[in-house]
Amino acid sequence: MIKFGMRAHDCCPPLPMTDCFDTLAANGLRRVQLAFEKSISDCDFSTGRYSPAFAGRIGEELGKRGLHVSVLGCYINPVHPDEAARCREVDRFVERLRYAKDVGADMVGTETGRFSPDMAVTPLTQSEECYRILLESFSRIAREAEALGVTVGVEGVFDHTLSTPERMARFLRDLASPAVRVILDFANLVSPDTISAGAQRSLAERAFSLYGERIAVLHLKDCVFENGVQRCVRPGTGVVRWEEPMRLIAREKPDITGLLEESSPARYAQDCAFFARQFEEAANG
Numbered sequence: 001m002i003k004f005g006m007r008a009h010d011c012c013p014p015l016p017m018t019d020c021f022d023t024l025a026a027n028g029l030r031r032v033q034l035a036f037e038k039s040i041s042d043c044d045f046s047t048g049r050y051s052p053a054f055a056g057r058i059g060e061e062l063g064k065r066g067l068h069v070s071v072l073g074c075y076i077n078p079v080h081p082d083e084a085a086r087c088r089e090v091d092r093f094v095e096r097l098r099y100a101k102d103v104g105a106d107m108v109g110t111e112t113g114r115f116s117p118d119m120a121v122t123p124l125t126q127s128e129e130c131y132r133i134l135l136e137s138f139s140r141i142a143r144e145a146e147a148l149g150v151t152v153g154v155e156g157v158f159d160h161t162l163s164t165p166e167r168m169a170r171f172l173r174d175l176a177s178p179a180v181r182v183i184l185d186f187a188n189l190v191s192p193d194t195i196s197a198g199a200q201r202s203l204a205e206r207a208f209s210l211y212g213e214r215i216a217v218l219h220l221k222d223c224v225f226e227n228g229v230q231r232c233v234r235p236g237t238g239v240v241r242w243e244e245p246m247r248l249i250a251r252e253k254p255d256i257t258g259l260l261e262e263s264s265p266a267r268y269a270q271d272c273a274f275f276a277r278q279f280e281e282a283a284n285g
Helices: 019-024 050-065 081-105 128-148 166-176 197-214 244-250 270-285
Strands: 003-007 033-034 068-073 108-111 150-156 182-183 215-220 223-226 229-232 257-260
Touching: 003 068, 003 108, 003 270, 019 050, 033 257, 050 081, 050 150, 068 081, 068 257, 081 128, 128 150, 128 166, 128 182, 150 215, 166 197, 182 197, 197 215, 197 244, 244 270, 257 270
Parallel strands: 003 033, 003 257, 033 068, 068 108, 108 150, 150 182, 182 215, 215 257
Antiparallel strands: 223 229
16 A cells, blocks of 8 residues: 655645644654755755754654655756756755755655756757756766765656656666666646546556656646646546556555645545545556
8 A cells, every 4th residue: 555645845834843843743644755945944954054963953853753754855957057057956956965864864856857947848848958968967966876875766747858758768777877766746747738548548657667666756646737737636636547557556566655745734634545545446456
């Protein structure tokens, strides 16, 4: 059965660290995705502020409450077209890798960005130049992660650099790093052009056939598209068809962590129940 959790910043607004962790625990959470800047209001996480003692204090406070960080979120734009800005993004991610072991995180996660300074959608994101820049950024990230013994989680999105299962598979092959794993957000792979049942079945089959063994964590949500723009909605009310991805998850990754996105404390139990039913039906079908 999937081990459920959620993003910490969906549970509560930014709070002082101990208040944030108290709130997560009080809502029955054990597994979280933690993005420091989105959740903790009384600490400075700017690049250069890391120290083992600081990170250790965070880990201790998490441990006191039985909280486990499945993903330490550090969502950067690794293909920012300005080289200096891109280097600052990579520097921030590399420093976040140093927190991972101290806070007990399974991995540090990011998406793969768009080839624009403001993350605007652009066809240039699908260019060979953008892909080459992505490899350059992640070559350094992977090298640092390997040296630290830390895992990097990479998430594909239909209008980001790694937009399809094929592009993700190429990236994993070209980077050739044992430190890199995949965060599978199936809803983010679905595009306005792939909302049919057949297209989504193909997406799931291709993802698992090309890199199923590298999938380490799930993001779980539903969505609709409005003028080509994705908008998240309650699970079961959008366009995402979970039958095939859940069948493959039940067969190949039955005890994986599944982190809900765009949920809330009031909806969390119901949202988990929806995905648990999808999993059980797929496993028993």
